[in-house]
Amino acid sequence: MASLRVSRRMLCAAAEAAAPAPASAPVATSRWERLKNSKAAVWCRSLVSDYKEACKEIFVGAWEKPLKASAYATLLAGAGACFYTKPDRSSFEADLLDRSNQLCLLSPWIRSGTSDGHVQTLVKLRNEGRLHHASMGLLSVMYRTDYDPDATLYEAQCSNLSVPWRELPQRVLDVGFAGRWWVLDSKMKNYDVNEEEFKHLPAHMQTTTPPSVQEVERNERLHKESWLALKMEDEETQTNVVDRKQSVSDLSQIKPVEEQQTQA
Incomplete structure (x- = not known):
């Protein structure tokens, strides 16, 4: 009886081993699950979550302290401008x-x-x-x-x-x-x-001092006047008038002398 029971158990175990396995998920799904649960995937998910929390804290801090955030943004912008405009x-x-x-x-x-x-x-x-x-x-x-x-x-x-x-x-x-x-x-x-x-x-x-505004304006005026044409007609008329006045004054002085000579 004992040997019969042992043989029966062995036959049952062999039948269970030879029986077909239950329907499982597709191979692609199992590979995706293994990739999803791998160490690299876990590390990437943790890294993305850390960056997400950091960005959230940045926006929250900027909203709560706008002056500090604007100062940091100005410094970063200035550093970027200096980096891109440095000469080579x-x-x-x-x-x-x-x-x-x-x-x-x-x-x-x-x-x-x-x-x-x-x-x-x-x-x-x-x-x-x-x-x-x-x-x-x-x-x-x-x-x-x-x-x-x-x-x-x-x-x-x-x-x-x-x-x-x-x-x-x-x-x-x-x-x-x-x-x-x-x-x-x-x-x-x-x-x-x-x-x-x-x-x-x-x-x-x-040492020299820069000229004042009045001196600059005077120099500019004189420079502009130096390019103007000379007016000779006015000077000629003035000289003619002066000559006539002198001739009239000479005649007025000569007449009294002649009268005195005639009286003598």
């Missing part, structure tokens, strides 16, 4: 060429020594390949190096002899910010005034 190397070279042409149009006796020396130094470094550009995020800098990187000298190619970053502030020649190169613009101020020409004058004569 090509703009510096174009500006340097323009400044050099402006100085070439002037006589050496008229050029400013400061402007001419600064521009000539930059042109020399550029021709030697020692003028380089570096982007610092919101601004750009132009700095000088000791050698041209394309030179085959050992000092130029050895990485151990390269210039350390801590010496970069001493090698900076110009700073580009908000679409301008500030050092070059400051050096070119009054580029057509030679300071050496007036250094021997007294101190009160070396």
Whole structure:
């Protein structure tokens, strides 16, 4: 009896194993479910929910504190504008060429020594390949190096002899910010005034003050009057009238003398 029961159980287990499996979901659905429940999907859902909550907090905070939100928005907009308007190397070279042409149009006796020396130094470094550009995020800098990187000298190619970053502030020649190169613009101020020409004058004569509004209007009026045609007819008539008056006065003086002679 015991063996019969064991054999019966074995037959039932084999029948259950051979029986067809119940209808399950399609393969595509099971793959989608596995993908949905995977670690990557869970991480992406948590990331999206975090960003959603952060954006919600930003809008709520901006609604509750508009002044603070406007200040942050202004700072972000200003940083973006500075990033997109920072000058590059090509703009510096174009500006340097323009400044050099402006100085070439002037006589050496008229050029400013400061402007001419600064521009000539930059042109020399550029021709030697020692003028380089570096982007610092919101601004750009132009700095000088000791050698041209394309030179085959050992000092130029050895990485151990390269210039350390801590010496970069001493090698900076110009700073580009908000679409301008500030050092070059400051050096070119009054580029057509030679300071050496007036250094021997007294101190009160070396400095000039801008003219007042009345002086400017007077100079403009005199300049306009200098272009007017001369009126010669009025002057001729005035001279004729003066001559006639003098002749009449002479005649009046001669008549009394004649009367006195006749009486004598």
